[in-house]
Amino acid sequence: MKAIEIVLRFKEYLETERSYSKYTVLNYLKDIEDFRNFLKTNGFADLLEAKPNHVRYFISFLHGKGYNERTIARKMSSLRSLGRFMVREGIADLNVFADISSPKIKKTLPKFLYYQELDNLFEAIDVGTVVGKRDYAILELLYGTGMRVGELCSLRIQDLDFYNSSILVMGKGSKERYLPIHDHVKSALLDYLEFSRDELLKKNKKGSTDILFLNFKGGPLTERGVRVVLNSINLKAANALKISPHMLRHSFATHLLDGGADLRSVQELLGHENLSTTQIYT
Template identity: 55%
Template sequence: MVNNQELISDFENYLLVERNYSPYTVTNYLKDINDYQDFLSSEQLGTLLSVRKPNIARYYLAYLTGLKYSKKTIARKISSLRTFYKYLLKMDKVETNIFLDLEVPKANKTLPKFFYPKEMEQLFEVIDNNSVLGIRDRAILEMLYGSGLRVSELCNLKVKDIDFGNELVLVFGKGHKNRYVPLNKVTIKAIHNYLALSRPTLALKNETEVSDKLFLNHRGGDLTTRGVRVILNNIIEKTSENFKISPHMLRHTFATHLLDGGADLRSVQEMLGHVHLSSTQIYTHVSREQLKAAYMEHHPRARKKE
């Protein structure tokens, strides 16, 4: 008989290998499932495969609500469990997905945070373009901002994925779906400099193996998602601004600036690797806010006081 930990371990492997989810995403899935498992144990309601209480999904939803979790967190936790039981159903471990039809409170949609063009320039200005790590960091920032990659996609890039001739990068995205994303001239120059002046020096520091990954850490090993976040935080600390940064914020900035510049929604969807257009449409709301702000600031009638 399969125990709970074996089920969770098999699910983890499924997410990493078959679904190609990032380690960060998988960690959140596993935490949500383990939280549910602890709930079942503490309430003596059975196991993941055998629950004694009818309507356990609604009961767990009420429990989460009582803990004062935000609507967004509750929605994520239920979504994780829905995906987990969908997997169990697929593997014939259960007869039904008990979380399939559970309705959760809709979270209030928040607009993605992004950088304005002047703020992006500040980030680039503080990078030391003469040091080995500075040259690498600039290439990373140019790639995230210039191509809108997810941080996991950036870390998985190989040197051979850069097509300088056609000015494209081959991205291995979610769900084993590949896509080509254009590279602008500035990004191409930054990668050229990194490959010529930085990466060879970093690679020499790793005497145990030769990596085929594009971006290396300061020891010559593969750069991790956590390493990218550390690099970005270091860049922010050198600026005079007091704002936070994340790789996904640069992805938001990429999409927002493209739409502000007149790019069509379908093209942005393709470059971001979104399966559904609705995932991309949230950036149109950001652009509308930009338009409204510009109107209120510059139109004579908008500035006129009643």
């Protein structure tokens, strides 16, 4: 079997069985492609003939190129996943990546926003405009529920349950969870649905869509689009820091725990599979 066939089968596995997002799959494939290019450049064999020494040489090469420990560890995680897949599918007898240690990652506390910085963001939005109502609802949802940006972009109108004050979210691995929405979030969503979404949808030349958040052309808002929205809001707010959707998620978790919420509850709200992932906020 050719290496490209293995990679394509692995890609299908990530998309179908693991239900990984398009962005995550692309990262896996990029890491594998980097390793294959390294093997080719140095005259080594391709994936099927790769040896543990080749993997160690690759790690040294990455260090020499100035990659940090976190990036190298991620690349090794991608390769180990590929190795497990090859063994499972009977393509290889041994996972050559399994026993290669990744560099130790220095633990850093997640960056979060202080309350004044959050207030600056909300106050910077002109809610008198169609786009402003949408942006306000996005900011309320990201901070008010702690959902991931990918989860926000995949929300459909029918996922909203205003009667029970909850929202159905499709998380990693296609795992569903219900998130409570407080009055501020509900109000922002209702305002967007009543006065903004239909106006944006009119610009969609491809027809209707049930995706909740729309871009200025009336199509589904992408993760990249959300980041552009947040950067624009932050520029107007004149906050002296860069923000991201994940920083709002960090802020949600940090503020909940500071307010006395228990770790298990925060874990469930964030959709973390392991409690240890949530413990970084403590």
